Amino acid sequence: MTYTGLALFAIITVLLVELMVLKTGLLKKIEFYLAYAIVVFFQLLTNGYLTGREIVLYDSESIIGLRIAFAPFEDLMFGFALVVLTMTVWTKLQMVEENRFPISKE
């Protein structure tokens, strides 16, 4: 499979994990979108550095060819999947923790 295909598969899988399995409500929170915006800014910066300086290179056959800040668009999809899965698992573990030790903070 191409990088594009794998990245699409990853995004769909991660969204299904959040919406059907973990159900943390992360994607309904403004905090998530603000945090993701910050993460994307730094991703463009750091990934732009990695790809602009050609530390990491890509096979042109496996990407669609759209590039943002030197990096293939697929990297943003990869990053989205990684960041969303991390945040949803982290949030789920918090819910588990707080159920076990019910100290209401809200």
Added chain:
Amino acid sequence: MFGEWSYMAMLGFVLIASWWLEFAFKLRVLRNPKRLFTTLVLVSPWFIAWDAYAISLGHWFFDRTQMTGIIGPMNIPLEEYLFFILIPIAAVLTLDGVTKVLPIVRSWLKRPARLVNK
């Protein structure tokens, strides 16, 4: 610019740019190692497997002159392994940082704008 430390320099930047949040905003991310470690164990392996697969297919490859040259299991460079530890930690620090700061920002916005608010 950094020679064989070029990729490492980017990881160092990520570390510096994110870890201060823990202390500035009194977050409990780095100081909740059990929850952090569990998160990494549940998340990182999938992406490391993807990395290994993509490297084996040649989807992406590396300029070895800009890396330390230490290669771990599955032909994945050390820098990539560190990436899959440091980036999730940075993401979590950002999420908890925003969660902590947002109510404070909201209360600032509310105070002088009583006429504007409903």
